[in-house]
Amino acid sequence: MHKNIISKLVLSLALIATGMGISVAGDVEEKLIAHARSAAPAAIGAGATIVINGKVVAEGTNGWTCLPEVMPGDRAPVCIDAxxxxxxxxxxxxxxxxxxxxxxxxxxMGEPQGSGVSNSDPYHPNPSEADDYTETGPHLMLIVPRELLEGMSDDPSSGGPYVMWGDTDYAHIMVPVDRGE
Ligand SMILES: [Cu+2]
Known part of the structure; x- marks a missing residue:
C-alpha cells in the first residue's frame, strides 16, 4: 500500500512535469507514447513519430505524427499528417x-469528457461555457481547400460530418466514426 501511494505520487509529479515542458520519466513516457499512438489505426500509430510537449520522443517511419493531447491538459490523443x-x-x-x-x-479515442471545444471559435476563453460547445466521440478530421466546405453542415448534433471552426483559417470537417468494437 505504501508503495502504491509512492508510485501514485511519482506519477502525479511526472504529470506535473509534463505540463511544465520538462522531460518525463521513462515508464510515464511509455504510457504517454502508447496513449498518443492509440488515436490512429494500429498500423499508422505503430509507425508514427511521437511528439510530447513539442519534443520528438520517438522517431517514426510513415510520415504520421501522434500527440498524447491536442490542447495542453486535454488528454485527447491525435495522429496527424503533414x-x-x-x-x-x-x-x-x-x-x-x-x-x-x-x-x-x-x-x-474521442475526447475525454469536458475537453471539447467551441465549434466556431478555436480561441474561446472558456469553451465549456460556449453556446456551441461540442464534444465528439471517435472521429477523423479532414482539412480540404475552403471551397469544398461550401454547403456542408456546421451542426455537431446532426449525427453526420460537420464543419468545425468554419469561419476561420483552421476550418476542417469532423467525421464521427465507430471504432467497430
Ligand atoms: Cu475538430
Whole structure:
C-alpha cells in the first residue's frame, strides 16, 4: 500500500512535469507514447513519430505524427499528417493558414469528457461555457481547400460530418466514426 501511494505520487509529479515542458520519466513516457499512438489505426500509430510537449520522443517511419493531447491538459490523443501539422502550427501561432491539399487526422479515442471545444471559435476563453460547445466521440478530421466546405453542415448534433471552426483559417470537417468494437 505504501508503495502504491509512492508510485501514485511519482506519477502525479511526472504529470506535473509534463505540463511544465520538462522531460518525463521513462515508464510515464511509455504510457504517454502508447496513449498518443492509440488515436490512429494500429498500423499508422505503430509507425508514427511521437511528439510530447513539442519534443520528438520517438522517431517514426510513415510520415504520421501522434500527440498524447491536442490542447495542453486535454488528454485527447491525435495522429496527424503533414498538412495537419502545418495547420496546428498556424493555429498555435494564430497565423494564417490555407489548405492546398487534403489533410487527414485521427482521433479514434474521442475526447475525454469536458475537453471539447467551441465549434466556431478555436480561441474561446472558456469553451465549456460556449453556446456551441461540442464534444465528439471517435472521429477523423479532414482539412480540404475552403471551397469544398461550401454547403456542408456546421451542426455537431446532426449525427453526420460537420464543419468545425468554419469561419476561420483552421476550418476542417469532423467525421464521427465507430471504432467497430
Ligand atoms: Cu475538430
Amino acid at each position: 498538412v495537419w501539422g502545418e495547420m496546428m502550427g498556424a493555429l498555435g501561432a494564430k497565423a494564417a493558414f490555407s489548405a492546398n491539399g487534403v489533410g487527414i487526422s485521427y482521433m479514434l
